[in-house]
Amino acid sequence: MSIYFRLTILFLLLPLFVCCQENEAPNNEPDIPVAAYGTAQDLGELSDNEINEASGIAASIHYEDALWVHNDSGNDPLLFLINNQGRTLKTFFIQGIENRDWEDITIGPGPDENKQYIYLGEIGDNLTRYDTKFIYRIAEPITSLDDQSKVDTISNIDVIEFRYPEKTQNAEALMIDPITKDVYIIAKNLDDPSIYRLPHEQISTSQLLTLEETGKLNIESKGLQDLVTGGDISSDGLEVLIKTYGHIYHWKRENTQTTITDLLQSQPDTITYNPEPQGEAITFTPTLDGFYTLSEKRFGIIPHLFFYPRK
Incomplete structure (x- = not known):
């Protein structure tokens, strides 16, 4: 992130901390709780100093109670596997690519029906200067966590190169629908964030792809605190979470005939959010x-892993 953008976020989030001290939501407008989820549980600090700009997180399918985490732009091309207390289990070096601006990560189906794949989004672009972006697809690594080596190397990756249909965009939310296998990206802008789709049948590692703009995200923007910074689709494909700096929005579809775009254009619920220094x-x-x-590490605050339980 640029220095200017980080300073902007600093001034943005200071009021949030004040509100927290007063037990009030930002702008003194209380969030509407979703009955399905409880309040945040603090699972502890991240133990690894190398994870200082945690921009994306995805729950592992193979390793029980473990999570894949990566840093933001300019860091080494590393994936961290952590447990649900924030302790690093193993680090993976991804060979052959750089971390230009990794912003989100998700796990879902891919070319081999017997495997689950990590999708790593090289989708950040604060100055909107890159015409093409990348998604790196990796079969979820399966390795021993009991050996002496704390670092493994991943060399077999798929590179999916894409562009936007009109002007290039900055984005931080990458998701995959496990039902259709379509990939979704949400633009990071203030007014009516655009929803982009990469249909499963068009995914290719040999040609430049063009995303399809399918609609606008239905959230009421209250300023910079509602810039979209992350998202996820549940493993059954029925729920969606969208994260902004100041809120967590939740959608649930009653049947799989409703597309993700149609769902995200409907009215969401708002989950009571525990403010983080720069939660993405x-x-x-x-x-x-x-x-x-x-969260990323900001203002000298060590990130904590939070869990919101389903009631």
Whole structure:
């Protein structure tokens, strides 16, 4: 992120901390709680100093109670596997790519029906200067966590290169629908964030792809605190979470005939959010018993892993 953008976020979030001290929501407008989820549980600090700009998080399918985490732009091309107390289990170096501006991560189906895939979004672009962006697809690594080596190397990755249909966009939310296998990206802008789709049947690693703009995200923008910073679709495909700096929005579809775009254009619920220094990461658990959030390290505050349980 640019220095200017980080300073902007600093001035943005200071009022949130004040509101927290007064036990009030930002702007003195209380959030509407979703009955399905309880309040945040603090699971503890991140133990790994290398995870200082945690921009994305995804719950592992293979490793029980474990989460994949990555840093923001300019850091080494590393994936961290942490447990649900914030302790790093293993670090994975991804060979052959750089971390230009990794902003989100998700897990879902891919070319092999017997595997689950990590989708890593090189989708950030604060100055909107890059014409093309990338999604890196990796079969979820399966390795021993009991060996002496704390770092493994991943070399077999798929590179999906894409562009936007009109002007290039900055984005921080990457999701995959497990039912249709379509990939979704939400633009990070103040007014009517655009929803973009990459249909499953068009995903290719050999040609430049063009996203399809399918609609606008239905959230009421209250300023910079509602810039979209992350998102996730549940493993059954029926629920969606969208994270902003100041809120967590939740949608649920009654049947799979409703598209993700149609769902996100309907009125969401608002989950009571525990403000974080610069919270950008969010993910459902595979068992759908709740979801996690995680922040980047800001203002000298060590990030904490939070869990919101389903009631």
